[in-house]
Amino acid sequence: MTSHVSNPSASRQTEQSNPAKVNRPNIVAVGTIVWLSSELMFFAALFAMYFTTRAVQGPEIWLESTGLLNIPFAAANTTVLVLSSVTCQFGVFAAERFQAKRSGTLFQIQKWGMREWFALTFLMGAFFVGGQIYEYATLVSESLTLSSNAYGSVFYITTGFHGMHVTGGLIAFLIVMLRVFRAKKFGHSQATTAIVVSYYWHFVDIVWIALFSAIYLIK
C-alpha cells in the first residue's frame, strides 16, 4: 500500500541528499484510520446496547424473535459483502499502479483498472443493501418491527446503522470514480482517495462480520 507522500519534482532534487524529505506518512491515510477507530467506538455502543438489552430482557424474547431470522439468506448476503472487500482490494492494487481504467476488454479481468473493480464492488455492496431491505420487508410482514418488542428495536438499530454505513460507502465509491473521471491524470492524490475509501469499506465489512456473528450465529 502506498503510505507515503512523494512529490516527483522534489524527489529529483533531493533524492541523493536526503530521502527523508520526500518520504513521510500519508496524513490522509493515518487520519482516516484514527477516524475509523472512533467509528469502532460508535459500533461499540451499539454492541453494548444489544448485549445489555439481551441480558435485561431475558432469553425468552430472543428465542421467540430470532426464530424469524432467515439465516441462510443472511449468510449469502454476508458472503457477497465479504467478497466485495476482495474486489475492492483489487481496485486498490490497480490504484497503486496508477491504473484508472482497464487496458483490455471488459472480459479480461487481469487487465482491469480501478474503475472496473470499484464498479463491481459497488454492485456487490448495492446487492447487500438490497438484500437487507428485502430481509427487513420480510421481517416486518412477520410483524417484527422497530417498535414491536425490545429485540425488534436492537435488531433494526444495529443492522440499520450498519446498513447506513454501507450506503455511505457506496456513495464514497461513486465519488471516487467521479473524481478519477474528472481528474486529467491519475496520481498520488487519486490513489490516496481510493485507498482510504477501501479502508472504510474493509472496516464496515469487519463490523458486519462481528454483527452477523452476534445477531445471527450466537443470538
Place this chain on the structure above:
Amino acid sequence: MKTGWILFTGLAVFYALVTVIYWLVGGEAVGITALGLSGGLAALIGFYLWFTNKQLSNVLPEDNIKAEISDSAGELGFYSPHSWWPLPLAFTMTMAGVGLLVGWWLTLIAVGALLISILGFVLEYEKPVRSSH
C-alpha cells in the same frame, strides 16, 4: 511515529488485560464491550502506525535522536488553500438533524442539499481545467 505505535499498542494490551479482569470479577455487558473495543481502537491505530512506519524505508526525523530541525523540512502533503464548501456542508447536515425534530420533509430536502454539498466539497480540486496545485 515509533513512539506513537508503541504507545497505542501498549494501550491496546492494557485494555485487553483490563477487559479480562473486568470479565472475571463479574462485570456486565456494557463494560466488557466498551473496554474490549477500546482495546480495538488502540490496536487499530497502533497497528496502522507500526505498519506505516515499517513501510517507510527511512527513519523519520522525529525518531532519530541525532536529527536536525531542518531534516523534517519539505512537503507535508496537500492542504486546501481555502474553501467555502464546509459551510453549506455543516448547514445542510444541521438541517438534516433538525428535520428529525421538525418533520421528515425537512430531512428529505436537507439530505438532497447535503449530497450537493458533499459533491461540491470533494470535487473542488478536480475541475476539468486543472489548477496548479
